[in-house]
Amino acid sequence: MARLLDKINSPDDIKKMNFKQLKQLAGEIRELIITTVSKNGGHLASNLGVIELTLAMHYVFDFKKDRLVWDVGHQCYTHKIITGRKDSFHTLRQYRGISGFPKIEESQYDHLNTGHSSTSISAALGMAVARDINGEDNNILAVCGDGALTAGIALEALNQVGHMKKRVILVLNDNEMSIGKNVGGIAGYLNRIISGQFYIRFNRKMKKMLKGIPGIGDSMVSMARAFEHLLKRMFVPGMLFEELGYKYVGPEDGHNIEGLIKTFEQVKTNVGPILLHVVTKKGKGYKPAEEMNEAFHGASPFDIKTGQFKKSSEPKPPSYTNIFGKTLCEIAEKNPKVVAITAAMREGTGLKEFSEKFQDRFFDVGIAEQHAVMFAGGLALGGMKPVVAIYSTFMQRAFDQLVHDASLMQLPIVFALDRAGLVGADGPTHHGVYDLSFTRMIPHFTIASPRDENELRHLLYTATNYDKPFVIRYPRGNGIGVPIDSPLRNITPGTAEKLKHGEDAVIFALGRMVYPALEVAKELVHEGIKVSVVDLRYLKPLDENLIINELQTSGRVITIEDNVLSGGMGGYITEFISTNIQENIPVLRIGLPDIDIEHGEVSVLDKKYGLDTKSIYNRTKEFIKNTKRRPVLKQNEPSGKVFRIVK
Numbered sequence: 225m226a227r228l229l230d231k232i233n234s235p236d237d238i239k240k241m242n243f244k245q246l247k248q249l250a251g252e253i254r255e256l257i258i259t260t261v262s263k264n265g266g267h268l269a270s271n272l273g274v275i276e277l278t279l280a281m282h283y284v285f286d287f288k289k290d291r292l293v294w295d296v297g298h299q300c301y302t303h304k305i306i307t308g309r310k311d312s313f314h315t316l317r318q319y320r321g322i323s324g325f326p327k328i329e330e331s332q333y334d335h336l337n338t339g340h341s342s343t344s345i346s347a348a349l350g351m352a353v354a355r356d357i358n359g360e361d362n363n364i365l366a367v368c369g370d371g372a373l374t375a376g377i378a379l380e381a382l383n384q385v386g387h388m389k390k391r392v393i394l395v396l397n398d399n400e401m402s403i404g405k406n407v408g409g410i411a412g413y414l415n416r417i418i419s420g421q422f423y424i425r426f427n428r429k430m431k432k433m434l435k436g437i438p439g440i441g442d443s444m445v446s447m448a449r450a451f452e453h454l455l456k457r458m459f460v461p462g463m464l465f466e467e468l469g470y471k472y473v474g475p476e477d478g479h480n481i482e483g484l485i486k487t488f489e490q491v492k493t494n495v496g497p498i499l500l501h502v503v504t505k506k507g508k509g510y511k512p513a514e515e516m517n518e519a520f521h522g523a524s525p526f527d528i529k530t531g532q533f534k535k536s537s538e539p540k541p542p543s544y545t546n547i548f549g550k551t552l553c554e555i556a557e558k559n560p561k562v563v564a565i566t567a568a569m570r571e572g573t574g575l576k577e578f579s580e581k582f583q584d585r586f587f588d589v590g591i592a593e594q595h596a597v598m599f600a601g602g603l604a605l606g607g608m609k610p611v612v613a614i615y616s617t618f619m620q621r622a623f624d625q626l627v628h629d630a631s632l633m634q635l636p637i638v639f640a641l642d643r644a645g646l647v648g649a650d651g652p653t654h655h656g657v658y659d660l661s662f663t664r665m666i667p668h669f670t671i672a673s674p675r676d677e678n679e680l681r682h683l684l685y686t687a688t689n690y691d692k693p694f695v696i697r698y699p700r701g702n703g704i705g706v707p708i709d710s711p712l713r714n715i716t717p718g719t720a721e722k723l724k725h726g727e728d729a730v731i732f733a734l735g736r737m738v739y740p741a742l743e744v745a746k747e748l749v750h751e752g753i754k755v756s757v758v759d760l761r762y763l764k765p766l767d768e769n770l771i772i773n774e775l776q777t778s779g780r781v782i783t784i785e786d787n788v789l790s791g792g793m794g795g796y797i798t799e800f801i802s803t804n805i806q807e808n809i810p811v812l813r814i815g816l817p818d819i820d821i822e823h824g825e826v827s828v829l830d831k832k833y834g835l836d837t838k839s840i841y842n843r844t845k846e847f848i849k850n851t852k853r854r855p856v857l858k859q860n861e862p863s864g865k866v867f868r869i870v871k
């Protein structure tokens with residue numbers, strides 16, 4: 225049978241189809257998404273859940289002039305396929321290919337760049353206000369998941385939209401799942417709405433039955449009506465949203481295209497805010513994803529037939545995430561004060577085992593990073609030792625809590641920042657390349673980054689014994705494969721470790737850049753160049769003595785970090801040198817530039833941005849060739865060129 229999909233070049237082609245064809249098209253899109261994600265990886269389960277919903281919206285609205293705002297944006301694959309990106313869909317999430325998230329730069333049909341959750345309602349309201357000021361009359365839709373609705377920003381926006389009575393359509397895509405099971409009171413409320421449908425159906429049937437009873441039927445029906453108001457408050461869908469100022473519509477079956485189209489046609493004519501509650505199934509139409517939708521939320525490549533994720537033929541060292549989770553369990557066995565907090569990322573942050581072993585010491589707060597940090601603050605004030613595990617990129621949300629709460633009260637919270645540095649296919653919204661900059665300026669913060677999985681264990685142990693805020697940032701992916709040693713030990717904050725000695729220059733490297741630095745140093749020996757390599761370990765406090773010793777030895781500095789250079793580690797060391805040393809020490813800072821870093825494999829991005837060993841080698845060699853060493857004299861040497869430590 226000829227594929228309908230082959231004829232789809234723009235959403236206009238969808239509008240010509242009948243319901244039967246739309247259903248067939250949904251099946252073909254499902255197949256394309258499954259095939260592509262099985263090769264490239266991606267957000268499979270969420271995308272399979274919104275195929276019919278996406279087609280229905282494009283059928284009814286014209287997003288050349290109407291606006292469609294995807295929340296998180298991880299569910300936009302159908303949208304991409306039918307808005308001119310079908311032929312490039314095979315490049316999904318690959319370097320120079322199309323992004324896994326909406327991108328204004330990619331298409332006139334993408335209206336908001338996203339990746340972080342819960343921004344859709346605010347954006348839609350802003351667009352609605354602008355529309356009204358401009359005297360335009362287009363429709364504005366936001367598609368927000370039940371998981372995304374747990375975040376503060378979504379609730380803040382929900383509050384204002386209802387209050388302003390602006391004409392926006394908020395499509396609540398309710399699959400009862402965040403990445404894992406959705407948590408919290410709102411999730412429970414939505415669940416009751418769906419179950420409330422049973423009440424409505426039951427109520428209709430009951431009235432019909434009562435009416436049929438001769439003599440007393442009518443009076444029993446009016447009695448039932450008297451209770452109805454009360455019952456409505458208890459069961460009728462959407463009362464909460466109605467109270468907030470929305471017209472609630474639903475719950476609608478999110479896989480019935482015909483029903484969805486009819487509903488969208490109706491709500492299109494409404495003048496105020498609409499909340500359309502659509503019930504979908506995550507992973508719809510692909511059994512492994514329906515059954516294991518958490519694993520297929522962000523899937524790595526898999527075998528379509530078996531649903532098994534592809535494994536590399538060679539055994540790999542455990543991931544940093546895995547080592548973090550296991551070590552935290554080891555620590556928590558001995559320390560009953562240790563509690564763990566995740567913001568809707570139990571599996572992603574490696575806390576599954578912890579959540580099972582220490583059920584009453586584990587907290588999933590939903591997609592609520594700000595709350596996670598403040599909640600940890602409360603726990604710390606109550607005598608607990610909270611460990612907040614959040615991806616580096618999502619911690620950006622909680623900056624104020626880091627400053628206003630953790631820092632100002634010097635609370636002993638451990639911040640475990642997973643996925644620090646470049647993360648790969650998820651791209652610019654997900655790279656964790658700012659955390660060194662935004663944490664190092666905060667007073668009272670200790671900031672560490674391990675060079676390998678073994679150092680991560682000891683730094684985590686150190687952090688849980690520390691009495692002030694303590695950040696540990698570590699990268700996505702597998703460890704180095706170094707031996708793991710026990711028992712766990714403290715690594716005194718502010719102590720770096722010198723791994724190699726040389727007089728021509730010193731390389732200060734942090735975290736995952738330490739091993740490449742060692743490799744470069746080894747290679748340079750063949751050129752007759754000898755450099756010291758220091759695993760800085762702690763960005764804050766800096767190991768000032770060691771830095772000064774190295775400046776006295778070589779007087780030429782190279783810094784390497786997988787953070788943006790602005791405000792990063794190289795900047796910190798340069799500031800330290802310029803503040804304390806009356807000597808023009810040559811410094812080469814290697815790190816990420818002041819631009820958005822695109823998506824692509826980390827190894828490809830490393831190469832492009834000069835973080836791979838070859839680039840580091842070339843730049844270091846060039847730098848050493850073109851600069852003069854300026855060793856700092858020892859303090860007691862008779863020269864004006866001594867360092868002064870300004871305290």
Ligand SMILES: Cc1ncc(C[n+]2csc(CCOP(=O)(O)OP(=O)(O)O)c2C)c(N)n1
Nearest residue numbers: 270339340341369370371372401402403568
């Ligand atoms: C601020 C932020 N925190 C965490 C995440 C990671 N994340 C991506 S999707 C998702 C779950 C979203 O659930 P929901 O909105 O219900 O969408 P679904 O995947 O169920 O369709 C989470 C936690 C994120 N993108 N942004």
